[in-house]
Amino acid sequence: MPCRRIVRRMAAATAFVWLLAPCLICEASESERQGAQALVNAAIRQTNSEQALKQLWQATDIDPTLEESYIYLGMYYQSREQFSEVARVYKKLVRYHPSVTGFCNVGEADLGLRPPNYDEALKYFRKAYSLDPQSARVALRIGQILTIQGNRAEARRFLKQASEDPEDLGFASEAKRELRAF
Secondary structure: OOOOOOOOEEEOOOOOOEEEOHHHHOOOOHHHHHHHHHHHHHHHHOOOHHHHHHHHHHHHHHOOOOHHHHHHHHHHHHHOOOHHHHHHHHHHHHHHOOOHHHHHHHHHHHHHOOOOOHHHHHHHHHHHHHHOOOOHHHHHHHHHHHHHOOOHHHHHHHHHHHHOOOOOHHHHHHHHHHHHOO
């Protein structure tokens, strides 16, 4: 039976981040996990995309902690530029697997909406930043959003941080271009 227990939110060290602990509270049985994985595998082989979507969503109901089902759902919706669905999928994923990549995927999806949802995107990029404050990608996106929102002082701080990352030259170069435009 899929887990239907209520997951309590626990305040994290920062005011704007909530950690969810479903993996500790809501563990699928081995047979549920295998059933969910079988649905994902069947969806991958499926030629009917509507049937594949149905199987992937069923897999998330059976084992909500199985990352692979969310990744394929996100890729499907991304390929069709259905950014609200991309955001919905990754928001569900980060409840079970909070990660920099997951939070960034939600933020990027919110930026892909027409019109972009800058406030929501910023919220998720800040969550990613709380997990990896050294990420040039995350600092760049936060700086770009803050620039659009008119918060130039804070934007400059994030863009400067991103521009100084010697390991992430692509994002560093983009941040330098943004700073020159100030």
